[in-house]
Amino acid sequence: MAKGKIAEKSPIMMEMKPGTYYWCACGKSSNQPFCDGSHQGSEFTPKEVKIEKEQTVFWCRCKQTDNPPFCDGSHNKL
Template sequence: MNNGERAGERAIAVEVEKDKSYYWCSCGKSAKQPFCDGSHKGTDFTPLAYKAEETKKMFFCACKQTNNQPFCDGSHNKK
């Protein structure tokens, strides 16, 4: 599968809550970045589920080029 559209050029910091599930937008079309709002419908993309193991700040990928989905791995810095 191809990577989604770039939705930003920096990671998005989110304070996640232990045991809560989050659905990362993989297509890049969501208006609620970094999370899914259903904009992928009609495409081959689906959101990626992530369940927080602890309450802490996590850095979700916005460029959609990461090799560590749903988290930023610095791919936005690679040209």
């Protein structure tokens, strides 16, 4: 599977409330780490993420993670 464009070389930590979110996989969204539709016409689609309970999430913004949409430290190798 192709990896998206590097949006940032660091994750973003966010306190998330329960709900459904769409993580940007292409790296082109201006609303990182979430999708804004910038992937249209590309091979990428956003990743649907369901948060069941309020929690802290480290969202990947480098788009190189092997555990999308979550940071796995891949940005440290860039």
